[in-house]
Amino acid sequence: MCKHILNAQVSIRSPCCRQWFDCAQCHADAQTHTLKQAMEMTFACKKCKKCFRKDMNEFDESDEYCPHCDNHFVIEAVEPKARLEVEGEDVRKDARMLKDERVKAKEGFSIWEDEGEASRLG
Ligand SMILES: [Zn+2]
Ligand SMILES: [Zn+2]
Numbered sequence: 580m581c582k583h584i585l586n587a588q589v590s591i592r593s594p595c596c597r598q599w600f601d602c603a604q605c606h607a608d609a610q611t612h613t614l615k616q617a618m619e620m621t622f623a624c625k626k627c628k629k630c631f632r633k634d635m636n637e638f639d640e641s642d643e644y645c646p647h648c649d650n651h652f653v654i655e656a657v658e659p660k661a662r663l664e665v666e667g668e669d670v671r672k673d674a675r676m677l678k679d680e681r682v683k684a685k686e687g688f689s690i691w692e693d694e695g696e697a698s699r700l701g
């Protein structure tokens with residue numbers, strides 16, 4: 580399973596070490612050599628599990644679809660890392676803001692404690 584592109588539609592057979600990878604980053608993680616760029620690439624569709632070849636020199640819009648099941652495999656990648664970082668930052672900012680507000684509220688409460696209790700009793 581590729582952890583870089585969550586919506587990967589195909590596996591790519593690397594021309595250098597002839598192993599299957601979901602993306603170039605997966606290859607970089609598993610291998611020490613750089614991914615070789617080839618004019619003809621072999622893909623395996625994740626939807627129908629069939630393999631097909633594409634000539635990268637003549638790659639156009641119609642080649643973005645699996646020839647077996649028409650699965651559109653050239654799509655905008657969903658990258659989990661970038662999204663989690665943004666969410667994490669926001670949560671931290673929110674937590675800090677909430678804490679500050681709570682501290683201020685407590686200070687305010689201690690000043691008006693008597694009146695608050697009095698009004699509640701009354
Ligand atoms: Zn390789
Ligand atoms: Zn990957």
Ligand SMILES: [Zn+2]
Pocket residue numbers: 624625626627628629645646647648649650
């Ligand atoms: Zn397919």
